[in-house]
Amino acid sequence: MAYIKKTEGSLRKDVIGICLFLMFLVSFLFTEQIKQDPLMAKLPKMFVQFNTIFLSIIIETIPFILLGVFISSFIQTFVSEKAIAKFIPKKPIMAIVPAILLGFAFPLCECAIVPVVRRLIKKGLPLHIGAVLLISTPILNPVVLLSTYFAFRNHEAILYARMGLAIFVAAIVGTITYFLFKNRKELKWSKEELAGEAVSGATRTLSRWKQTFYHASDEFFDTGKYIIIGAFLASLFQTFFNRNFLLSIGTDDVRSTGLMMGLSFLLSICSEADAFIAASFGTTFSKVSLIAFLVYGPILDIKNALMLFAAFNTRFVLAFISIVTVVVFFSALCLKFIL
Template identity: 55%
Template sequence: MPLSRISKEVVGLLLIALFIFLFFFIDSINLTHLKSVIPKSWLNVNTIFLSIFFEAIPFVLIGVFISAFIQTFISEDTLKKVFPKNYLLAIIPAALIGLIFPVCECAIVPIVRRLIKKGMPLHVGMVVLVSTPIINPVVFASTYYAFSTFPSMTYYRLGLAGFVSVVIGLIVYFLYGNRDVLRESKKPEKHHHGTHHVHRSRWQETLYHASDEFFDTGKFLLIGAFVASLFQTFFDRSFLMGIASDIHLSPLVMMGFGYVLSICSEADAFIASSLSHTFSVPSLLAFLVFGPMIDFKNTLMLFAYFKKGFVIGFICIVVAVVYLSVVYVPILFIGIR
């Protein structure tokens, strides 16, 4: 195993241990001296940051361990057995597969690639790719907890994600059929099922998968929580309110925010909740639905595993469907703004 991979796994395991320790014992650490020398505005940043971060961490830990377990113990052939033979009927269970096999947005890309190589229709694979990171029990729980004062957001998110996933699947089916859009990549697949070394048990491999994924996930959560806390503390409220009040611009801004931050779907609800006093429900839904489907990190993976023309077309489809859905579907069917 390369030294860099070993170092990453060790750091990931140490971070898991550190975050568990801080989660239970942060209140016992004496920060009185630091509070006397740090400006009040930065103390506010610190408070918001820690609030977002430590609320999200338990769900991230649950998510990475479930995802790692599935990577190690569940084969793609098992997943394929869930889907009916009919191309169009298969879209529905594909949109709901995350309820049984919850996998994060970075791990799902190589899994979908392998499923397509084994004969899964392209459009069904794309539905699995966009739906699984959102429509799963861990994301349901984290969103419900993050929006405890507005629990309907949880159902709006999962319902809209299901609707969007089905529409994306139908568009991909009619535009691309079942043509070959995979590229032969020399890049090794990071989350490959069954690649554990002979001297490791499957449970050891699960632990290492979890630490590796937690390392990747944790850094994006750190960045997202920090940016959100800076937004709330230093950003010009009048400017933010100007963007948020524009029902056509604000969803695009929040979609861009979700794309750049690349926060995992188990934690992004806490970032959205911290902005709920500024942005409308459709704008928050744009962030919560688009980010897990397409973000910066899984775009790189899509270009590694699929042909460039298809990836560009697929991203355009997702952008258009999500934007039109969050702008018009909530207004027409839910009555929210």
């Protein structure tokens, strides 16, 4: 009976994933035909705009998801628990420093980093170090820093403030996470994964590279459905939200900072491109609120929030979201005394 339930649950997930993937595929391949359909002509232009935004988010995100799941699968196959243990300093708080520095090395956005951190924690990485990587990597990686430089080449202080605030937030959140959760297990393990752990010896007959591709395929389809759902919700917001509301409160530091943090969550823009969006708000919002937008969005948006809830226990995700929100909000407001 347990096996039947497991199979039914797995089949349901696969069907949902395939349906979402087919929805994206039809929208992508038949965009022009859909636009020219007589029925579409009777619909408001906003529906066409929604389809365009939805596709652009998916197309922008998919390459980084692929990168993330392949790195995750490589870790699963080639990196041992002993190797990770050697990398981590014995003192938990001191281990935060190399984790932050690691953020400068990996070109992973907020979507791609979730499966990587999930895999590392399964291999023995402490939970609070995983939290640090979730914050530092999407902001401090070289691609994001370069895009921020070009977007704000006339305001380099915003680049340095983004880097500095990301490092500060990662250190504070990592420390708080350690004292709150210590080394408790907060990952979700599916029945399929537990069954896979029990029969892992059977997969060892495959070559390591074949194992890597099998893991990558499973993880891509498991992660992809959350990306599509997140892109769908973000597209709805971008299409139907009244942007004139933003202009009415753009000058107040407190309200505009909170608003821009909320906006970064809802827009769900990839961290490699968000600097150019933030720059477009430069004449409307204060520098403090723009920096909050640039730091909060890569840590939390609709897409990766769904992925976090799928990968971790709800208790941890709610705590992580709360701590990050409070720390980013108040530390961003403190920047107005420096900038």
